Amino acid sequence: MSKVETVEALEALYQAQPGEAALVKVARQMTPLYRKWIMASRFCVVSTVGPEGTDGSPRGDIDPVVTELDPGTLAMPDWHGNNRLDTLRNIVRDGRVSLMFMVPGNTNVVRVNGTAELRTDAALIQRFEVKGTQPRSVIVISISEIYTQCARALLRSGLWAGSCAEDDLPSVGDILREMTNDQFDGESYDAAWPERAQKTMW
Numbered sequence: 212m213s214k215v216e217t218v219e220a221l222e223a224l225y226q227a228q229p230g231e232a233a234l235v236k237v238a239r240q241m242t243p244l245y246r247k248w249i250m251a252s253r254f255c256v257v258s259t260v261g262p263e264g265t266d267g268s269p270r271g272d273i274d275p276v277v278t279e280l281d282p283g284t285l286a287m288p289d290w291h292g293n294n295r296l297d298t299l300r301n302i303v304r305d306g307r308v309s310l311m312f313m314v315p316g317n318t319n320v321v322r323v324n325g326t327a328e329l330r331t332d333a334a335l336i337q338r339f340e341v342k343g344t345q346p347r348s349v350i351v352i353s354i355s356e357i358y359t360q361c362a363r364a365l366l367r368s369g370l371w372a373g374s375c376a377e378d379d380l381p382s383v384g385d386i387l388r389e390m391t392n393d394q395f396d397g398e399s400y401d402a403a404w405p406e407r408a409q410k411t412m413w
Contacts, residue, residue, distance in 0.1 A: 237358045240282040245357050248321050249285075250275045252312035257287075257350075259308050259327075261301035268298040276312070278338070283354050285310075285323065286330075288339035288346035291411045299348070302327045308352060311360070316371050320360040327352045344413040 215221050238245055254271040270276055270287060277285040289299065302308065306326035313320055330336075330349045339346050365371070381389075383404070384397025 237356050239356060240354055241279055241357070245321065246279065248314070248319075249277065249312050249323075249357075250279075252276055252314050252321070254315075255310045255312045257298055257308060257310050259298050259301035259305070261297075261304050266297040266301055268292075273341075277310070277352070280351070285352040285354065286335065286338075287350040287352070288336075289329075289348045289350060290346055290413050299329055299350075302329055302350065308350075310352065318362040318365040318371070320362075320365065321357065322360055323352065323354055323357050325353050325355040341413045346413075 215224060241249070253273065253276050254269070255276050257268045257270050259266050259268075272288075272290070277287045280286050306328060308325060308327040310323045311320050312323070327350050330351050331347070332349075335349050335351075336345050336347075339349065382397070382401045384395075384399075384401035386397075387395040387400060388397035
């Protein structure tokens with residue numbers, strides 16, 4: 212096995228320069244068209260880094276997954292999750308963050324890189340109230356750059372081409388049972404999940 216260990220070796224391996232489109236697409240704040248794209252997205256993946264390593268967290272909402280506070284700043288409410296706090300813990304200790312915005316059926320992905328902080332301002336939290344429930348905190352992202360990702364990954368994977376029947380995949384209960392050597396009641400977990408999810412969506 213041969214390991215690529217230097218940037219020089221990496222560049223020699225690929226012997227390619229990014230095309231003009233890959234360079235001129237980068238914005239330092241929201242533009243009219245990037246704004247239109249991001250505001251159409253109700254789902255993104257948030258990537259963070261901390262002392263224990265990296266984390267990638269899916270985030271979704273019934274409205275745009277982020278709100279624009281100003282052209283250089285986005286806000287994302289932290290709704291109910293699994294309470295591991297991996298993303299939030301990383302942000303508190305290391306603000307570097309990347310967000311990958313997706314829109315179902317569209318093969319483009321828009322990336323935002325920047326720094327984030329966790330805010331609990333009452334006025335900010337109240338902006339995101341849904342059905343009488345407010346998030347406990349809001350992730351505020353200062354944008355460093357915005358750009359589109361190459362569409363080839365989504366095209367190769369056929370991500371939006373069809374659906375997979377749930378019976379074809381293990382359930383979360385199945386995985387929990389496997390991880391506990393059949394000590395966890397995965398069947399009851401799966402049966403209770405739909406109702407629990409609806410009650411704790413926000």
